Amino acid sequence: MDNFSFIRRLSQFGTLLQTWLGGVETGRDQFGNRYYHARRTPEGVREKRWVVYAGEPEASKVPPEWHIWLHHTAEAPLSGRDRRPWQKPHQENLTGTPDAYLPPGHTLEGGKRDKATGDYEAWRPE
Secondary structure (H helix, E strand, O other): OOHHHHHHHHHHHHHHHHHHHHHEEEEEEOOEEEEEEEEEOOOOOOOOOOEEEEOOOOOOOOOOOHHHHHOOOOOOOOOHHHHOOOOOOOOOOOOOOOOHHHHHHOOOOOOOOOOOOOOOOOOOOO
């Protein structure tokens, strides 16, 4: 076991302990993440808010409606009713996974790019 793995597990244990002792569940998102706020907040101190991830901890798993609540931009998370028809569903960052986007010509996509079409003209300083 490397040090990073040990430190991460220790940190996750600390978050769970804090959650059990002093957290109040605010809600859950469609991915199963649970959101909490502190049971008691001293006068003049901003309320502490946090997330317990479902599965591997990854910040990009937090949808926008909960992100604004975590960062005190809104007092309550937005509801699904506030979504616009043009908004796409939230998707976590897929970089480094088999579902990551690979553009044409990427080495993992065969490494073959289309030939230049001739519509490009190089800049020449005058």
